[in-house]
Amino acid sequence: MNRPFLKVGYIGLLVIIMSVTLVIIFPSKASKMPDGFFTPIIAFEFIQTKAEVFQLFVSTDGTINQAMVDTMNLGNRLDYFYMLLYTSFLLLFCVTCARLAEKKSYLIGAAISLVVLIGDAMENIQLLGITAGIEYGDFDTPLKLLYLFTWIKWGGIAAVFLVLLPWFARGGMFSKIIGMTGSATIALGVLAFLNRSMITEVFSLGVGLMFLFMIIYCFTFKTDEII
Numbered sequence: 001m002n003r004p005f006l007k008v009g010y011i012g013l014l015v016i017i018m019s020v021t022l023v024i025i026f027p028s029k030a031s032k033m034p035d036g037f038f039t040p041i042i043a044f045e046f047i048q049t050k051a052e053v054f055q056l057f058v059s060t061d062g063t064i065n066q067a068m069v070d071t072m073n074l075g076n077r078l079d080y081f082y083m084l085l086y087t088s089f090l091l092l093f094c095v096t097c098a099r100l101a102e103k104k105s106y107l108i109g110a111a112i113s114l115v116v117l118i119g120d121a122m123e124n125i126q127l128l129g130i131t132a133g134i135e136y137g138d139f140d141t142p143l144k145l146l147y148l149f150t151w152i153k154w155g156g157i158a159a160v161f162l163v164l165l166p167w168f169a170r171g172g173m174f175s176k177i178i179g180m181t182g183s184a185t186i187a188l189g190v191l192a193f194l195n196r197s198m199i200t201e202v203f204s205l206g207v208g209l210m211f212l213f214m215i216i217y218c219f220t221f222k223t224d225e226i227i
Helices: 006-025 040-045 050-057 066-101 104-132 140-169 173-194 198-220
Strands: none
Touching: 006 066, 006 198, 040 050, 040 066, 040 104, 040 198, 050 066, 050 140, 066 104, 066 140, 066 198, 104 140, 140 173, 140 198, 173 198
16 A cells, blocks of 8 residues: 555544544633643643642632533543544554564554553543542542553653654654654653643643644655655
């Protein structure tokens, strides 16, 4: 096939559709988010204390904003389908690279994609556990576990990008742009891990940009571009 990533790209299109759907569903505003955050779902995933949880979900009258809790829960339940899509995209992209380059090292990225899927699923269990216990403040255990699984997911995605850097480095101009974007995103991920701040939001945007570039790449790459 002249366009070996084409089928992977079709999955990527579903990722885009689901991404837009979740952006519409997840809350766009919150009463108060941790410093540096401007997206409620990202703030929720990286939340660290019970006080921050209550601040995120409190209404202007001081009560829990149940509508926000419900929409957050809906988004996180739909996210189980989303995580299957984007991890399948990453896995099949890595498998295709391994086949074309005849290098098994790219299969490491495929394996990491499965770890990301597990991490994301476990992250959602913690997020749903927090909202389930928010009325009485009974969510200590899911809050404690959230940090671990959140970083298994986000760190794992960055690790997949790291595995793919040699592939993008050997391609044309657009391929090299993807590689540079991946390198920048990985660096942002390290900084976000060391210091939760606006960098964390920028890191998440970098991940989104990488997915977009990789999906476009799936439809533009031809086998005669292999070096």
